[in-house]
Amino acid sequence: MAVNLSAETKQKLMHVSVATLATALYKRGLRNQVIQDVRPVARKGHNMVGPAFTLRYMPAREDRNTLAEFRNPMHKQRQAVEQCPPGSVLVMDCRKDARAASSGDILITRLMVRGCAGVVTDGGFRDSMVIGALDMPAYHSRPSSPTNLTLHEAIEINGPIGCGDVAVFPGDTLVGDDDSIIVIPAHIVDEVADEAVEMTVYEDFVSEQVLEGATIIGLYPATEDKNLELFAQWRAAKGR
Incomplete structure (x- = not known):
């Protein structure tokens, strides 16, 4: 889908806080736009701003999520990393379950090198200390070491998701600061x-x-x- 985020609007959003944006959205009747229980892996001192590109996980079933999936070039997790457009934020719906990792440092490094604006999950990341040192805004619930295959199956790319109890539609704008992240519906992001x-x-x-x-x-x-x-x-x- 077309992404409605101009360079001018992105620049404005780089210099405002999530708290201020939450008040602006509240004035418009939107009360539940701050992603809950998700925080920076490491503070970056600048905002993360970009349109959402989404990945949805569901509970894993043992016969579908074996180590053989690592050899599958069409695996949805890896495809999401390769398809996320430069300037976009990869947002993952992990059902607020951090018992197994949503991703790790190698995949997030790939997002960084591809020019993506950031990565968000309401689950956890493995290799979080390494991720925190990257020049890449990353937000999660807590560190998590087990591979996603143990508990999660990546099932859908770039559809509507829930992340931290907030609805996220592809193309919505995410803004993250050193405290938290907010979701701005695409049709009102400029105002x-x-x-x-x-x-x-x-x-x-x-x-x-x-x-x-x-x-x-x-x-x-x-x-x-x-x-x-x-x-x-x-x-x-x-x-x-």
Whole structure:
């Protein structure tokens, strides 16, 4: 499917927090967009932003998931790694089960080399210390050593999934920061990015005011005109 994420919108989303985006989505009635119980393998100090390319796992059945599957060139896990478009985020539905790994460092290194924007699972990664050292944003529930074949079967590429109790459709935009990850529906990503940028500017102003001793009453949220006047002056002075 076509991916609706412009370079301009991606750049905006690189500089806003998941918390701010969650508020912007809440204003639009979307309450359940932050992926639960999934966190960075290692903090990167910058956002992960990209359209979702999905992989769904189901419970493994022993007669279908033997070591012989490693020789199958059409295995869905490996095909997902090779098909995920550059700039996209591979998002895996592992049913919140980290008892066996969703992937390991070699496959994630392949995603990195192919130019993918990141990787997310609501299960676990093996070789997590190695993954954390890669120049590749990666998010999981916890480290997990057993191969996915012991408990999970990769069954579908790029269909709708649930990841950490959040619906993810192919082409939705994922934004991950050093705390968590949020899913933005593709059809509203531009307007949400614009609003989040504006919210971030005001939040930066508020942070400075609070550090200087200002009360939050009437300032955050802005319910007094004098604070909006101060904000306008601050913004002009800062060129923002």
